[in-house]
Amino acid sequence: MKKTTALLIDDERLPRVALRKKLEKFVEIEVVGEASGIDTGINAIKELNPDLLFLDIQLTDGSGFDLLEKIAYNGKVIFVTAYDKYAIRAFEINAIDYLLKPVSQNRLKEAIKRLNDSEEKLKHDKPVKLEYDDRIMIMVRNMMHFIKLDGIICINASRDYTYLFTSDGKKFLSLKSMHNWEQSLPEKDFARIHRSWIINFNFVSITQKSGSSGTVQMIGMTEPLEISRRYLQILKSKYLF
Amino acid sequence: MKSMEQRNERRFWRYLMVFYFYLLGNNFIGGFESNTQSWDSMIVFISMSVIILLLLFILRFVFRFLFKIPRTLPATIIIVLTISFTFGLLYTLSQYIFYLYVYNIPDQLISFLKLAFTTGQWTFLFFSLAYLGINYWLNLEVERERSRNATNLAQKAQLQMLRYQLNPHFLFNSLTSIQALVHENPDRADIMVTELSDFLRFTLQYNDRITITVREEINITEKYLAIEKIRFEERLDYSIKFDNAILKAEIPCFITQPLVENAVKFGLQKNPKGIKIRMNLFQSDENLIIEVSNTGKLIDGWSMGIGLQNINERLNNAYPGDYKFDLDEAEGFVISRILIRKKAAI
Secondary structure, eight states: OOOEEEEEEOSSHHHHHHHHHHHTTOTTEEEEEEEOSHHHHHHHHHHHOOSEEEEESEETTEEHHHHHHTSOOOSEEEEEESOOSSEEEOOSSTTEEEEESSOOHHHHHHHHHHHHSOHHHHHHSOOOOOOTTEEEEEEETTEEEEEEGGGEEEEEEETTEEEEEETTSOEEEESSOHHHHHHHSOTTTEEEEETTEEEEGGGEEEEEEETTEEEEEETTOSSOEEEOHHHHHHHHHHHOO | OHHHHHHHHHHHHHHHHHHHHHHHHHHHHHHHHTTOOOHHHHHHHHHHHHHHHHHHHHHHHHHHHHTTSOOOHHHHHHHHHHHHHHHHHHHHHHHHHHHHHHTOOOOOHHHHHHHIIIIIHHHHHHHHHHHHHHHHHHHHHHHHHHHHHHHHHHHHHHHHHHHHHTOHHHHHHHHHHHHHHHHHOHHHHHHHHHHHHHHHHHHHHTTTOSEEEHHHHHHHHHHHHHHHHHHHGGGEEEEEEEOGGGTTOEEETTTTHHHHHHHHHHHHHHOTTOEEEEEEEEEETTEEEEEEEEESOOOHHHHHOHHHHHHHHHHHHHSTTSEEEEEEEETTEEEEEEEEEHHHHO
16 A cells, blocks of 8 residues: 655744654654755655645744645645644545644544545545634635635635635635535525525625615625526525514 | 914814904994994094904903913902903003094093093903903813813723733633643643643733733733743743842733733744744833844734734823833834833832
């Protein structure tokens, strides 16, 4: 059996020692290298092309996300952090997980097992429930992007896929369908208003009703979005008292 | 605070004007009833209203001047009565002069002076009491808001302190270091557990204190840096120097904590290979000075950090106008400096 090669990236030496020690118990994992920052990490990834990264989020010279957005890496990533307000969830692709320091042996085992689960299995699993404080990963042309849920203004359907509009003015293509999003997003903050639109309530600027449908202007979007008759009914029954 | 007082000033005049027009209206209607309406009496009425207004302005300044001086209740009563009478007298005298010129009839001065003891005095006594009442009430509001602000600030400072004490990054990273040392160097792991326990014990011990002595602050910082030293190993070097004479001075609890945290964080960000941290506590002239420095250059992030704003807020709360807090760069070190005037600290 081919071993999974792993690279450890953490700016402190001791956490790397702790993790290496824990990984010794997994015969299928082989730690091929260590790095202490963004630049050394990128070099090590290019050189070693590891199957798996253990990546600290707070590196001294930036964040783990910065590192991933600077290099086309298509292996798997397990984030490791002492504390972060935003939890990272595997959502789109089963390629990431998230561990808290100090890392527990059991949780590490679970993370490694989960990364090895096939895509097929993920599809049949019940939908991931996201929370407003989550960070999700989107793959755009081999580059990983990490998007905070509280920064998504709205989601637009495009055939079977969707586009995410974020508060920093960017637009990301997601492989998830409108239906997938609807099932996973927190109902408290997100709602479908149209066959092809889901909005984040926290970005609503003005809503206008005209007859049995309406429009809504979102902060950060130029054009107002249409609220269809069908979804207006659903919205009313769900949120109005 | 100033704007609140200015607002009150405006409110005061608004209330006073309401009183004034109320009395004026009363007088005017009273005039109708006694059937003495004529062009002349109209002139007298208007002139007298202007005089009353003028006297009221003067009264206001007299009161403001007199009541800056602390006073007892009997003194206040005597002042109010004397002033009311004096103004009543001024009012009736001016009324007398008006009658003399407008109607050209020499009325009896004595009967006007009698008026001074009745209508004149009562009018101004009424105004004086209204002034005192309104002022008292407005001051009460200012006081209330002031104490509300003070409580808010104290609570905020307390919360900030707790956040620094229980910084999750610090705690979990320390525990992770211990996790590694358990395998690699059990003796060092042992030391780390003791240091971390000491640090936590200190924070629990000082939990409900607003201020602590310089010695206590040094003890906590020493523990904190010892833990960070184990964590960052040869990348962190530190020293603490202090003047024995200031060890007993009281300073806001954990005030240097964010400075030391920043020094480690930003220092390593710029020099991941390794940094030196120096803490220096001393007195110079009549000032207590605390300096925390790290090797490196001053970067933008330093001056804008929320932690530093909080230090400023806490110092301002504890020593309004008697402190200085600044950032400096000298001889390859970034220096953050807190200066407290000694008379304020001790």
